[in-house]
Amino acid sequence: MKRIAVIGAGYVGLVAACCLAKSKFEVICIERDQDKINQLVKGIIPFYEEGLQELLVAGLESERLKFSQNFADCKGLEVLMVAVGTPSQVDGRVDLSQIYQVMRDIKHYDLRPKVLVMKSTVPPGLGEQLKKRFLANSECETAYVSNPEFLREGQAIKDWYFPDRIVLGGDFPKALELVESLFINISAPVVKMDVTSAEMVKYASNAFLATKISFINEIGNLCELVGADITPVAQAVGMDRRIGDQFLKAGLGYGGSCFPKDTRGLDFLSTLKGHTFNLLKAVIEVNTRQRILAVRKLCNSLGSLHGKKIGVLGLTFKPDTDDIRESPALEIIKFLLDEGAQVTAYDPMANISKLNSMDFNLCLNAMSAASGCHALVLATEWPEFINLDWGAVQKEMREPFLILDGRNSLNAQNMSVLGFQYVGMGKL
The missing domain is CATH 3.40.50.720 (NAD(P)-binding Rossmann-like Domain)
Structure with a gap:
């Protein structure tokens, strides 16, 4: 042994x-x-x-x-x-x-x-x-x-x-x-x-997956401008066996402990070695911009964010983990606070002990986070959020009952029937 x-x-x-x-x-x-x-x-x-x-x-x-x-x-x-x-x-x-x-x-x-x-x-x-x-x-x-x-x-x-x-x-x-x-x-x-090639495999793999995410987000942004819907577009593109359907979901971009660190690390290494990795630089830029784009969508629907109450559902960078490192939700919350919004948030699993001092109200459940909000941001697609009693959620909110679905996980038509103003990422 x-x-x-x-x-x-x-x-x-x-x-x-x-x-x-x-x-x-x-x-x-x-x-x-x-x-x-x-x-x-x-x-x-x-x-x-x-x-x-x-x-x-x-x-x-x-x-x-x-x-x-x-x-x-x-x-x-x-x-x-x-x-x-x-x-x-x-x-x-x-x-x-x-x-x-x-x-x-x-x-x-x-x-x-x-x-x-x-x-x-x-x-x-x-x-x-x-x-x-x-x-x-x-x-x-x-x-x-x-x-x-x-x-x-x-x-x-x-x-x-x-x-x-x-x-x-x-x-x-x-x-x-x-x-x-x-x-x-x-x-x-x-x-x-050899050793160096094995080291490169890890960086190349993560950089490529990050590229797929940023690519589909760019296609989603273009879909909004031309009047297309990213959901069926991504589904059809992903059916091509040469491409595959994984990491082709438009949203708030990637986070966590690996993709942000490894893309930045590979970009730095490239620069150090005298190579300008323009594609990777664009991937990183697009990912950063997705968070700003989400806040802009809120501004377009609510006008000034100052004094508005906005709830954020999900703090982890993805479901099934308590990891909040490089979380899109936390970046969005920082933007919202800078704009003078009042922010509430809830996550069923987030390791809140690792939260830096941020001036928002961390709630014990989704309904509390939604109470009195002008808008809700679905930042992490936890099943708990997708399966919420959204009719009850709407009654707890205030006009204009805005839902920003940062993960395109909710049914837009159903949300509209319930009285919500629904906004997705790359959606009609």
Whole structure:
């Protein structure tokens, strides 16, 4: 039985540790935050991910999953998997401080794993730099393997066990085989390549998906100008097998921890290397503009927003997660507050402990958020919102009973019958 260390108990690291333990590997997860460890050993996860808490509890009960603050506990293990954060800086650069600290700790504690697996998303070319800086001219003979993750928040467990592909980048066949063996009983194509190419796969994949989102939003904006409806347009376009229907839903744009960070990071890297990635710059610009466009739609319908009461339904960047990072809803709320609007909001799952100080009223349910509002913005397509008693909601609001459907998830005709002024994204 292989013994594995996973460095970092964040989103990627904790999912990896729990899934590897379920696959009957012995896993120790190293986490610097003792408070987080105290919660994890009690079976409590610091964020919401469907099915993850059950895996955590099962791993603890089987004693195949352990947590520690001490890097020395990794000594003698075959595989060390790095899954620490690489957040975006203001200028788009990737903050690699946690990566460098892990590499220094590996050297300081003389861990000498057979294979160092990089799960964290790092800029293409970093792996080769780390090898030269930390692993070259060393007695440890540690092989470096890039193994980018493609986990979707809300479906991470499914994506671990049923991936579209497993990407491995490295120089040594035996090291690649060792990492491949970690994905036991997982049926998926294994694509092997050099380290830098594997790093590029992650960035290229996220940049392409972000491009599809911004593209369909631009088509939606054009639909409004020519009198077309984006919903049937996107449906028909997506039926083309060369294109596919995923990520072709017009709305407020992408958010979360991956797409914004990775598009900015790739753009910065391109500039650093002397390449002007005009397409990617446009993708980022379009995504930013979608939030402004939503506020403009409110202004067009309400006139001045000063003194208007506007409710926002949904704070997470998408359903089935509590993640509010880069959330379109929060950006829209900032715009509304700057315009002098009174804002109420509700989300069934948002991690409000991570909310910065913002002067809006966070409500306990959707009806409270709608009470007395001139307009409601549907910012996250939670099923709870789509299935609301909208007739009752209308009675709680005040004229002009405006609904801005930022996700095109409601039936426009039904909303009009109920007395709402319905506005969608890219809709007639």
